[in-house]
Amino acid sequence: MRKAAGPALNRRMMLKVAALGMTGLAAPAMIGRAAGGRMSWRDGDPFSLGVASGAPSAGGFTIWTRLAPQPLSPDGAAGMPPESVPIVYEIATDDGMLGVIQRGTVAAAASFAHAVHVEVTGLAPGRSYWYRFNCGAAQSRIGRALTLPSPDSEPDRLRFGFVSCANFEHGYFSAYRHLADEHPDAVLFLGDYIYEGVGKAEDTVRRHSDGSEAKTLATYRNRYAQYRCDPDLQRLHAEVPSLITWDDHEVQNDYAGQWSQTFDDPAQFLLRRAAAYQAFYEHMPLRPGRSQPTGPNMHLFDRFRFGRLAEFSMVDGRQYRSREACYRPPDKGGGHLETDQGCPERRDIARSMIGSQQEAWLLDGLSLSSARWNVIAQDVLMAQLRQKTADGDFGYWTDNWDGYPANRTRLLQHISRSRVRNPVILGGDIHSFWANDLKLDFNHSKSETVATELVCTSIASRGPPYELFSKCLPDNPHVRFFESRYRGYACADITRAEMTTRFRVLSDATNPDATISTLKTFVVEDGIPGAIPS
Ligand code: FE
Ligand code: CA
Numbered sequence: 001m002r003k004a005a006g007p008a009l010n011r012r013m014m015l016k017v018a019a020l021g022m023t024g025l026a027a028p029a030m031i032g033r034a035a036g037g038r039m040s041w042r043d044g045d046p047f048s049l050g051v052a053s054g055a056p057s058a059g060g061f062t063i064w065t066r067l068a069p070q071p072l073s074p075d076g077a078a079g080m081p082p083e084s085v086p087i088v089y090e091i092a093t094d095d096g097m098l099g100v101i102q103r104g105t106v107a108a109a110a111s112f113a114h115a116v117h118v119e120v121t122g123l124a125p126g127r128s129y130w131y132r133f134n135c136g137a138a139q140s141r142i143g144r145a146l147t148l149p150s151p152d153s154e155p156d157r158l159r160f161g162f163v164s165c166a167n168f169e170h171g172y173f174s175a176y177r178h179l180a181d182e183h184p185d186a187v188l189f190l191g192d193y194i195y196e197g198v199g200k201a202e203d204t205v206r207r208h209s210d211g212s213e214a215k216t217l218a219t220y221r222n223r224y225a226q227y228r229c230d231p232d233l234q235r236l237h238a239e240v241p242s243l244i245t246w247d248d249h250e251v252q253n254d255y256a257g258q259w260s261q262t263f264d265d266p267a268q269f270l271l272r273r274a275a276a277y278q279a280f281y282e283h284m285p286l287r288p289g290r291s292q293p294t295g296p297n298m299h300l301f302d303r304f305r306f307g308r309l310a311e312f313s314m315v316d317g318r319q320y321r322s323r324e325a326c327y328r329p330p331d332k333g334g335g336h337l338e339t340d341q342g343c344p345e346r347r348d349i350a351r352s353m354i355g356s357q358q359e360a361w362l363l364d365g366l367s368l369s370s371a372r373w374n375v376i377a378q379d380v381l382m383a384q385l386r387q388k389t390a391d392g393d394f395g396y397w398t399d400n401w402d403g404y405p406a407n408r409t410r411l412l413q414h415i416s417r418s419r420v421r422n423p424v425i426l427g428g429d430i431h432s433f434w435a436n437d438l439k440l441d442f443n444h445s446k447s448e449t450v451a452t453e454l455v456c457t458s459i460a461s462r463g464p465p466y467e468l469f470s471k472c473l474p475d476n477p478h479v480r481f482f483e484s485r486y487r488g489y490a491c492a493d494i495t496r497a498e499m500t501t502r503f504r505v506l507s508d509a510t511n512p513d514a515t516i517s518t519l520k521t522f523v524v525e526d527g528i529p530g531a532i533p534s
Helices: 011-024 174-181 217-228 231-239 266-283 356-368 405-417 466-470
Strands: 051-057 060-066 085-092 100-108 115-120 128-135 143-146 157-163 186-189 242-244 302-306 310-314 373-377 394-397 423-427 433-439 449-455 479-483 488-495 498-506 516-525 528-533
Touching: 051 128, 051 143, 051 231, 051 242, 051 302, 060 085, 060 128, 060 143, 060 266, 085 115, 100 115, 115 128, 143 231, 157 174, 174 231, 174 488, 174 498, 174 516, 217 231, 217 266, 242 310, 310 356, 356 373, 356 405, 405 449, 433 516, 433 528, 466 479, 479 516, 479 528
Parallel strands: 157 186, 186 242, 310 373, 373 423, 423 449, 449 528
Antiparallel strands: 051 060, 060 115, 085 100, 085 128, 128 143, 157 488, 302 310, 433 449, 433 479, 488 498, 498 516, 516 528
8 A cells, every 4th residue: 555645745735734733623522412411523424425436637636525514504514623633535446435545644734624535646648547535533425536538548538527606496407427437537517606696586496595595604614515415416426527617606607707687796705706716626636736715716627538539628707708788777787688780899809708818828729639529518608699688789689609709709719720629618607508610700600610619508507498598590691400398418429520518408407306318419520510419
């Protein structure tokens, strides 16, 4: 048995543990019922939120857990004491944890809600590993993690799911369970992983536990804790490594950068964003060295390469956004329809969805990529969707890429000019399935299709009225498929020859035992942008 690789207990953690000394650490032996039979946090299951893995590299990955014996305690502390607590992690080569090859101790700090993010290194590329955490006598479930294939290898195939919009109040997470049953290599979370708000009781299937909108660190923490208590989501995280980006509801509906939907003072709103980002970080298997937030800022965008077969760019579509076009009190804080005449600002070339720094990173990465498939995974619909207004003009929704058309054009022109191989854009947010041709000029059907867009429906969140978008389709011939009446997810298989994506639909998201079926399958062939129904 080998000792834990150095970086797993990283330098910052090491210093922290050293500085705290054992007096600062709530040593397992000293806690419990020993002191006069008093109840302690050890009386609950500290691993009630499960485990997760993500951020894979060719030599490792990040594993996550958070100690939460009373996951929904109103103070957001989940029943934990204000001290750091040591957690032992183990990495094994088998799903029974018989061949443990790394073991180490990390401190679960109260300042990060007793969450731990362990960057495991020194492993072999392109294979599964299993992991587990121990805290005193308590043991977590076993999770599966994955290392990426070595960068110059040529994997035959890859399977991944992509999901978005899991409003707990609108339904059960059966879609997560059915995705786990498909044993994908990874699941891509494209945003609205939680919802900050609360609905009317009569409209909900199950309630957000605190009954109020999440705005503070404690209330965001509780929202994640409640979601992670869901057995289907917990199972998906334990069995399938995650690649993650966010959308708006992780903070506030339709926010953009420092601009809230509710016209809050940006300085105040950034305090809320800081709390939301910290709670997000505390619950996701993200690399601490890259993504640990600083105040309201968090480095989320990242790139993952499955050998020469596929490269995934995980894009952050919220943190660096320009303010929504024609942002005006009292009712134009979030997304709204704008015509060219009513809102010339929308087309301003200085406006950006992803910010100049991330844009440079994305474009450079695409130019340099030698992968056969180049997947850009992000939060919202990219294709233009013009909608006829009452006076016969066209309106455009300001909260998705239609609100940032100059940024979209720059990206698509770059893809075209740099001859990016097999570019596929994935998105969510709109609670409906879409398969779209992405064109340099959406207003001319003869314009070159430069990339394929596939959008997954919601896990649970209710969809938009089917008629609303159906009647726009004749004005948007680059839309090859639209369907909003089902909840579910998408599952894609990539080979060298093609990418096959199945749109998977639940029998009923309000039934915890819902079954799954395939609504539609689309194929993208190597070298030919555009999705073909099969
Ligand atoms: Fe959503
Ligand atoms: Ca959204």
